[in-house]
Amino acid sequence: MVDITVEFNSKVPIYIQIYEQIKDLAYSGKLKPGDSVPSSRALAGLLEINYHTVNQAYQALWKDGLLKMERGKRYVIAKGKPENEVYSEIEEEGREMINRALMVGLTEDEIMNLMKRILKGKNGGAGNHA
Amino acid sequence: MVDITVEFNSKVPIYIQIYEQIKDLAYSGKLKPGDSVPSSRALAGLLEINYHTVNQAYQALWKDGLLKMERGKRYVIAKGKPENEVYSEIEEEGREMINRALMVGLTEDEIMNLMKRILKGKNGGAGNHA
DNA sequence: AATAGTGTTCTATATGATATAGAACACGTG
DNA sequence: CACGTGTTCTATATCATATAGAACACTATT
Structure with missing residues (x-):
């Protein structure tokens, strides 16, 4: 079931x-x-x-x-897909990740590229940035 | 100190x-x-x-x-800024966030826009997407 | 009415993580 | 030597987690 x-x-x-x-x-x-x-x-x-x-x-x-x-x-x-609530949670997760990334010196472009690579599914793996 | x-x-x-x-x-x-x-x-x-x-x-x-x-x-x-290690952790956080976002039906564009808004620092707040 | 299947409530126990506490120890430094 | 390190040891207390079983009230089915 x-x-x-x-x-x-x-x-x-x-x-x-x-x-x-x-x-x-x-x-x-x-x-x-x-x-x-x-x-x-x-x-x-x-x-x-x-x-x-x-x-x-x-x-x-x-x-x-x-x-x-x-x-x-x-x-x-009871509920189906409460978009706003889930969206807030996801946004919070993203915010934490970005804060951490910025703290260690990653640039905005590097962060955006990382997200793109993850979304593409197949990225070159971690370790070859900057 | x-x-x-x-x-x-x-x-x-x-x-x-x-x-x-x-x-x-x-x-x-x-x-x-x-x-x-x-x-x-x-x-x-x-x-x-x-x-x-x-x-x-x-x-x-x-x-x-x-x-x-x-x-x-x-x-x-002992260590300063071990880029690769932190980078891997951040990538893992990003991967989890994206997986969750995709599961609830967010599109790639919506996810990328969310990241941009967070990076801009001042976004319109949660709840007005899609 | 009787039975079976729900969640609920109660008491109980066991284990592990967390946090505190104090004593004693080995080592480095002044 | 005296002091400040971290380390190790035993001890205790609390909380979260998980299990266990019994009894209860209610619903649905037979």
Whole structure:
């Protein structure tokens, strides 16, 4: 039903991994508003983890407004692609990256070229700039 | 001597905060190779934290090769601005941001425009794209 | 009505990271 | 020698994470 995996060796908590993946599934449109997510016990069984851990992820998503629920029913996707919110998050990520790049002396052109190379998919690799 | 501050309410561990700030000071050139960092007890006194916590940050930086030390002496900045390493980290940050942007449907042009706006310093704010 | 499947709440335990604390040690410097 | 380094050791306290099981209220199905 859903494509969620978990890395046990990761430093990222399991419930955060689930949280992020469902967020991505919803924002990318693979999960649409009205779709229900697996029950905490079901997903816990698949991932071989405790259902309380799954619920921790769901409740975090509920706090974010991404999931809604009614008693006795499963959690359901509430939002689709909230452009403004995601856009703000992406912008913040970009801002942090740029701040760091400027701090170590990269020029605006170098930063823009880096972005272009990444977008092209196949770049010459890191290490041959400036 | 050095400009380091700590947020006690942050979810980021104190020793990580120190770690990041010294890294930035070294990479930005405010701390040059050969400069010594404050002694763990001295910095701990200024920040009003335990000196073991400061030492934890220093040892993490030593593992990264950014600090070097000799017995009985203070930690000393080893590297200056290791372009390739920082560049790789920045590239990785950029890659993650772009992946996320593409996932939610932003086009290449929109991403490039976002970067330009951020670089210009004063952009129209988030929320008015596409 | 009975059953099964939801999420919820409660108590409990175990582990690891974080942070503090103090003592003792080895080494370099003044 | 005295002082300031970092280091090592043991210890404690707290918090986040994860697991565990029981009991509950509600929904949907049979």
